[in-house]
Amino acid sequence: MRVLVVDDERNIRKTLVVCLQGLGCQVTEAGTPAAALEALARAPHDVALVDLRLGREDGLDLLPRLLAERPGLDVVMITAYAAFDTAVEAIKRGAKDYLPKPFTPAQIKRVIEAARERRDLERRLLELEEQLADAAPEVSLESTSAPMRAVMEVVSRAAAHDVPVLLRGESGTGKSVLARALHRMSPRRERPFFVVNCPALDEQLLASEMFGHAKGAFTGAVRDQPGRVEAAEGGTLFLDEVGEIPPAVQVKLLRFLQDKQFERLGDSRTRNADVRIVAATNRDLEKAVREGHFREDLLFRLNVVELTVPPLRDRQDEVLPLARLFLAFFARAGRRAPPELTAEAERALLAYPWPGNVRELRNAIERAVILSPGQKLAPEAFPERIASHAAGRPSMGGDFTAEEIEREHILRVLARSKTQEEAARILGLDASTLWRKRRKYEDG
Numbered sequence: 001m002r003v004l005v006v007d008d009e010r011n012i013r014k015t016l017v018v019c020l021q022g023l024g025c026q027v028t029e030a031g032t033p034a035a036a037l038e039a040l041a042r043a044p045h046d047v048a049l050v051d052l053r054l055g056r057e058d059g060l061d062l063l064p065r066l067l068a069e070r071p072g073l074d075v076v077m078i079t080a081y082a083a084f085d086t087a088v089e090a091i092k093r094g095a096k097d098y099l100p101k102p103f104t105p106a107q108i109k110r111v112i113e114a115a116r117e118r119r120d121l122e123r124r125l126l127e128l129e130e131q132l133a134d135a136a137p138e139v140s141l142e143s144t145s146a147p148m149r150a151v152m153e154v155v156s157r158a159a160a161h162d163v164p165v166l167l168r169g170e171s172g173t174g175k176s177v178l179a180r181a182l183h184r185m186s187p188r189r190e191r192p193f194f195v196v197n198c199p200a201l202d203e204q205l206l207a208s209e210m211f212g213h214a215k216g217a218f219t220g221a222v223r224d225q226p227g228r229v230e231a232a233e234g235g236t237l238f239l240d241e242v243g244e245i246p247p248a249v250q251v252k253l254l255r256f257l258q259d260k261q262f263e264r265l266g267d268s269r270t271r272n273a274d275v276r277i278v279a280a281t282n283r284d285l286e287k288a289v290r291e292g293h294f295r296e297d298l299l300f301r302l303n304v305v306e307l308t309v310p311p312l313r314d315r316q317d318e319v320l321p322l323a324r325l326f327l328a329f330f331a332r333a334g335r336r337a338p339p340e341l342t343a344e345a346e347r348a349l350l351a352y353p354w355p356g357n358v359r360e361l362r363n364a365i366e367r368a369v370i371l372s373p374g375q376k377l378a379p380e381a382f383p384e385r386i387a388s389h390a391a392g393r394p395s396m397g398g399d400f401t402a403e404e405i406e407r408e409h410i411l412r413v414l415a416r417s418k419t420q421e422e423a424a425r426i427l428g429l430d431a432s433t434l435w436r437k438r439r440k441y442e443d444g
Helices: 010-022 033-042 059-069 084-092 105-133 146-159 175-185 203-211 247-259 285-290 296-302 316-333 343-351 357-371 402-416 420-427 431-443
Strands: 002-006 026-030 047-051 074-079 097-100 165-168 193-197 236-240 276-281 305-308
Touching: 002 010, 002 033, 010 026, 010 105, 026 033, 033 047, 033 059, 047 059, 047 105, 059 074, 059 084, 074 084, 074 105, 084 097, 097 105, 146 175, 146 305, 165 175, 175 193, 175 236, 175 276, 193 203, 203 247, 247 276, 247 296, 285 296, 316 343, 316 357, 402 420, 402 431, 420 431
Parallel strands: 002 026, 002 047, 047 074, 074 097, 165 276, 165 305, 193 236, 236 276
Antiparallel strands: none
């Protein structure tokens, strides 16, 4: 935790530095308001201990300026002139706490512990928001496929080394899952992990999302706002589809990778942040470099460690385990028992080439669980492009019995009907007859 000590008395600063360093904090000293603002501009801090009287200046006046420079900073006012009204005013202006002099090491410890708890809670809430925004079951990274085992071996080695990592591969192969795994294996695991979805924003909004903006930087910028780089201090920032970053933002990212320095949009102050960059792309970046759409020097900075995630069609032994994982997840979400795959459904899933990879499999299973109320999923529960890969499926005019054709038709109608009553109306059967036929065909 980084702590800024702002006090015009050198002895007080030294006492606080010794105490704070004993609590494992990195400490910066400032004797004046100007020095305090310069320190915040150079590097992000978590806590500021600010004396109420700074020579001829008032610490209360400095408080909002500190918060404007570093929104989210925990400011604790310290003073030898404690008064109830002053404490109330400090809290109104955004202070988190108020500490009267003389204070003890135990009081300082309580202040720092409270700040750490708030930081941990904020981090967990932000991570939860990220996870809820892309809600999905936690995919196991243990694989029996040789290509994925090779990838995970490199991930585990790269995690320990604080260098950028570039994940390549088709859309939906699980690059974001690997990025999270790399973060969890790294020394940064206790710090934040944030995602920036690069294609989702235009140039201005992407620059703001990554590096923050100053009040008035653009229409709608009503206050200073830090970006993901500052929020991820000490942790990992995952840039999804980095090949889509506009040229102007590429320049900013290159500078940050080189020097760990950046400026918020609309602000000339240079800031520093300690953040690891992991990027992913499904584009041919070398081709983009040749065509002038992507900077070659940025590519070299991003791919210090490079990994290509194999497509699902090359990891066929993962298809059914993943399908069952998704079945259990979406069944729990729907408050029902996990359905089972029939042998035909398994054959269809294994035979399908999965151009959309793991994401397409996930979506297909979610659809099947929602639209198929039965406890056995036949090929008909899946979209036709997948179901058609089941071997020996009956078709009109083929060498199949009338019963096989009937079975195929009934199961298809059931798969696309919201209720069994709706399916019965479509088929022209009474509900009890359809129930008997369904049991017969699903068990067969």
